[in-house]
Amino acid sequence: MRVMAQLAMVMNLDKCIGCHTCSVTCKQTWTNRGGVEYAWFNNVETKPGQGYPRRYEDQSRWKGGWTVRNGRLRLAGGGRLRKLLNIFANPDLPELDDYYQPWTYDYRNLTEAPLSEDIPVARPLSAVTGAPAEVKWGPNWEDSLGGAPQHAPEDPVVQKLGRDVRFEYEQSFMFFLPRICEHCLNPSCVASCPSGAMYKRTEDGIVLVDQDRCRGWRMCVSGCPYKKVYFNHKTGKAEKCTFCYPRLEVGQPTVCAETCVGRLRYIGVMLYDADKVGAAAATEDEQRLYQAQLGVFLDPHDPAVAAAAEQSGIPHDWITAARRSPVYELIARYRVALPLHPEYRTMPMVWYVPPLSPVVDALSGTGFDGEEAGNLFGAIDALRIPLDYLAGLFTAGDPEPVRLALRRLGAMRAHMRSINLGEPTDQRGPGRVGMTAAEIESMYRLLAIAKYADRYVIPTAGIGRAHELEGIATRCSLDGDGGPGMVDGRTDLFTWRDDERPDGMFPTLRGGARP
Amino acid sequence: MTDAFDLLLWAVLPYLTLVVLVGGLVWRYRHDRFGWTTRSSQLHESRLLRIGSPLFHFGLLFVIGGHVAGLLVPASVTRWLGVHDEMYHLVSFTAGGLAGAGTVVGLGVLLYRRWRTPAVRRATSGDDRLMYPLLAATVLLGMTATVLTRSIDYDYRATVSPWFRSILLLDPDPSLMSAVPLPYRLHALFAMALFALWPFSRLVHAFSAPVHYLIRPYIVYRTRDHRLASRRARPGWDDT
Structure with a gap:
């Protein structure tokens, strides 16, 4: 057993209202620069829909992730030699049109247009070339099923269903799917990088690109099945979601989670057995990959696991954080959170609580009580299309885990409604979904009350290094930055005498000559 | 005068x-690892790139292989190996020509793609x-010289090959180049200019050809940077 720690996220899709605050704050933080105008490390897409980039889930086209042949994992885009032979032109790389052509507006015209009869307008301009642009597609073109009758049948998950899905307004269902990098346990982007610039951090499992080592071979972009590695066309380097590691290192949640209006994101530690990842990802039957990944996770309450974790060098406070992890509760204990597209075999670590609302809405639409447990359970079974669609997203098509998760959410609604209305609770209700009333209620606290401190249990990087930090604290503070004991680099005005010309006060020319 | 000029071109310049x-x-x-990249423009245009880029790069790799064989391996060695001169030139001309x-x-x-695609043209640097x-x-x-040879x-x-080896052996013999046909000499001079520009242009990516990828494990793990992300600010005047 080789215990490793991973910071993971769970999103409760029932609460997502598609406000895109996460996307906007993320963009302001990370990709408000040239070269990544088109890149959204966090995006929210409407499902059913083609997503961003268009039809990224169609791996027969994009060749992302892994496949299994003869029991062995292989990169879907081809092995090492094939990657190197394709290095001069990557056949699986999406073009800017597959994302969208980024644009801005000619705002200057609003103030500088000459006086005329007509009100000046700001025409769209390409953010890449600056030429007048025609806006044909965007990062969220299908918001709230906009154009769904035309575009949504192209959704790869819908096509896989092989069934007629209705997209007329009254007959359709929809929900929002916020997506960030999955920070996978078996990342195919890392495996695809010829330079070895991409890596998974041993301490917290965050997948990053070393900007100094990236050489712009762009194999990671096509290697990632979620298309969450982006090519900066100005710097020629790959960029991706960093899981806001500078924030997490000091115990703060990611920007997308912090600013989430619906408070639907959870961040916590998962302990897993790194030795089991390869075999789990190579599980032959893709519908068993969800269970296989559950088998990789370790129970932090198990003393043997804790001991092995200590032995692997995981700091003590990370182990205690893993015991309080909301993510572990939702994934492993309540089993209401499911992975996104486990069939890509990358062992993704951003999981989703599937939305019950399409079912409730459909039920209420027919005039039945959408909150009553019996009705709900019947509807979960009867409304095959939302169920199978969710299974296509979260369990490679196996409806059983989705049904269990939805039934548990339904049981929670019914149980808590009885309590709120002062009615006697149905004692058999929780038992029908394999839970106790106490478990239902604590799941309710986590999902519905969702206090900040319960949603984010993030051990800092610093506390794990307390020993070293103690060493820093016992040093003379006057040696610190700007202190009189500091020798090089900065100018210290306290010890500056007026007949001296302090180095560092004035810029030096290259080569060290003084101006 | 010619001698001094030859000395400059064929002994000093190399x-x-x-x-x-x-x-x-x-x-x-040391100073610009961040700028060390292919600066690929495939994101903007893929159709022409998928024809032109492999053709150019694989062609060039073969051409480089041909140069290595032609410049570094003395004629005496190939003769000793039993390769007739006539046959050597036929093979090298056919393979090199292709x-x-x-x-x-x-x-x-x-180049056509770079010229005609607005986004790629815009991404062209100084x-x-x-x-x-x-x-x-x-x-x-180089092509002119190849055809000329025939x-x-x-x-x-x-001539050219012994001169090239004399440079590498630190015993330059510029006289070998004085009677060489003009296309060869121009080719060599332009090549030298290209090599001088190499480290400062996008060509630098050739030196990071990722052959290591063939033998490294798929998943790379790295420990966190020793410094935490919230690190000391740089001094205000530091212009590095």
């Missing part, structure tokens, strides 16, 4: 080029504008 190439690479690696043609056509497609003409001139002069039956292995 070493200057080498110094600039090696020194430039070291400088670039590879060279591929390189020229590929480069043509790539050093690109110097590098591409230089590269095209070098390749075209038509005038010129044996570069008696």
